[in-house]
Amino acid sequence: MDVLTLTNAADAPFLNQQVAALERRGVRFDTRCVAGEISTETSRGPFEYLRFVRTVRDALRTGPPGGGEFDLIHAHYGLTAPMALCQRQVPVVLSLWGSDVHGPVKPVSQACASLCDAVIVMSEAMADELGQSCHVIPDGVDLDTFTPEPQAQARERVGWPTDEYTVFFPYAPGRSVKDYPRARRVTDAVDGTLEKPVTLRTVSGVPHERMPDYMNAADALLLTSKSEGSPNAVKEAMACNLPVVAVDVGDVRERLADVSPSQVCATDAELVAALRDVLTAESRSNGREAAAAVSLERITDSVLEVYAQAVDCDLHADHEASLEQPQSPAQ
Numbered sequence: 001m002d003v004l005t006l007t008n009a010a011d012a013p014f015l016n017q018q019v020a021a022l023e024r025r026g027v028r029f030d031t032r033c034v035a036g037e038i039s040t041e042t043s044r045g046p047f048e049y050l051r052f053v054r055t056v057r058d059a060l061r062t063g064p065p066g067g068g069e070f071d072l073i074h075a076h077y078g079l080t081a082p083m084a085l086c087q088r089q090v091p092v093v094l095s096l097w098g099s100d101v102h103g104p105v106k107p108v109s110q111a112c113a114s115l116c117d118a119v120i121v122m123s124e125a126m127a128d129e130l131g132q133s134c135h136v137i138p139d140g141v142d143l144d145t146f147t148p149e150p151q152a153q154a155r156e157r158v159g160w161p162t163d164e165y166t167v168f169f170p171y172a173p174g175r176s177v178k179d180y181p182r183a184r185r186v187t188d189a190v191d192g193t194l195e196k197p198v199t200l201r202t203v204s205g206v207p208h209e210r211m212p213d214y215m216n217a218a219d220a221l222l223l224t225s226k227s228e229g230s231p232n233a234v235k236e237a238m239a240c241n242l243p244v245v246a247v248d249v250g251d252v253r254e255r256l257a258d259v260s261p262s263q264v265c266a267t268d269a270e271l272v273a274a275l276r277d278v279l280t281a282e283s284r285s286n287g288r289e290a291a292a293a294v295s296l297e298r299i300t301d302s303v304l305e306v307y308a309q310a311v312d313c314d315l316h317a318d319h320e321a322s323l324e325q326p327q328s329p330a331q
Helices: 013-023 046-062 078-084 106-113 124-130 151-158 180-190 208-217 232-239 268-281 287-294 296-311 315-324
Strands: 002-007 028-033 072-076 092-095 118-121 165-169 198-202 220-223 244-247 263-265
Touching: 002 013, 002 046, 002 078, 013 028, 013 296, 028 046, 046 078, 072 078, 072 296, 078 092, 078 106, 092 106, 092 296, 106 124, 118 124, 118 296, 151 208, 165 180, 165 208, 165 268, 180 198, 180 220, 180 268, 208 232, 220 232, 220 268, 232 244, 232 287, 244 268, 263 268, 287 296
Parallel strands: 002 028, 002 072, 072 092, 092 118, 165 198, 165 220, 220 244, 244 263
Antiparallel strands: none
């Protein structure tokens, strides 16, 4: 199968992770990204998205790198959906990420979702908010990359001191939706009440494969986001057995239902109390057991099923048949 991927965040680790896992199952991808740079201060405007229509049409006219035609368009994020729907000869799967359902982009996502052949959302809350038929498939976590390691070794690798409680905030402080000021406020309220200092440490912009070092070095992950779909940081922390203290957003409550020590909270007071409890417990969680439900392999299976339904074929059988074909002799 040849898939044309449309996105406005080609460097998103969870997107690239999913693409790589699907490629290992025999799916071929050609990815096109909306032009323009984005940061905490700037964002793309209507002009960049309008120009993207031509990019998509050119890709469809040229076809996949190996020749032939695309079997499917997979549009990631609600604002890329109109460009995918500018044609009707190729089935469209739309993946919504969270802010495109809970934020100002919601009207675009809702209008386009009803025209797509399949829609993927990350949580039941997103499905309820969208109000349409969809597949609930959170992003998967790579259990081979995110795995528990001794905390002392991890701290040595990242250079964090051993005489503090370290609270991990895996986002840039300038990303307003992640609500760093609230994380700072909660951590400051706990600092000074325990035997060791409590330090909030932010990490962003590092290679994704280095994140397990920080997860294993920390004592707790603190999530204070204003909205989420299915936050990858929580699932990755679970895979490393890092305790999590989080607000009730996205599918966090479902993911942490059987994880201890970890807590889901509503108010600042609850967050402060939960963070204090988790830190003083001084133990890792049992999160890895629960993370198995959202392993990358299981999620890849689910996405393949959506692809197969959208194009009306059995991808599993096709892939197995291709593996059984005799190989051409070396030239």
